[in-house]
Amino acid sequence: MYxxxxxxxxxSITRSITQTFEQYMTDIAWSEDKFRIEDFISSWQEYxxxxxxxxxxxxxxIKYNEEFHEELAVRINESIARILQDPPTEKxxxxxxxxxxxxxxxYEYNCKAEATYVEGLLKNIKK
Incomplete structure (x- = not known):
């Protein structure tokens, strides 16, 4: 179906997953301890x-089809994995x-998106 x-x-679906995941992680300060997949999915559904x-x-x-939701779950997992595996830039x-x-x-950071968060955090501290 997907x-x-x-x-x-x-x-558009992939972009919404990416944007919502990065915003969710920013909201929880990229804390692994605070991460809950249920909360992220709830944020994405709201978005x-x-x-x-x-x-x-x-x-x-299609929206209510179980197969479609299974395929979306795979897409969500792939998108999150891609974000987490994208290394920070040299810059x-x-x-x-x-x-x-x-x-x-x-501050530690492991991927490009988390590095973006840390950069913003450090800029705010400098102000």
Missing amino acids: KNLSPNLKI ITSKALWYSEIPEE QIAAIQMAQEELGTH
Whole structure:
């Protein structure tokens, strides 16, 4: 079912997963201890039903189909794995390292998205 959706619709779904996951992780300060998949899924469901323009393009019979939800779960897992495996850029590493030396902090980060969060956190501390 998911495979039969238009490429644009699949891209929109993936983008919404990515944006919602990164926002959820920011909301919990990228804390593994606070992470709950149920909370993330709830955030994503809220996003798609209230803000995602693509949601209305999916026929109702597909939205409530168990196979479609199983395929979406696979897509969600793949998207999260891709985010977590995307390494920080050299520019991010250098900027974070310099800021942490200046501020005397030691924030850890393991992926590009988390590095973006840490960069923002350090910029706010500098202000």
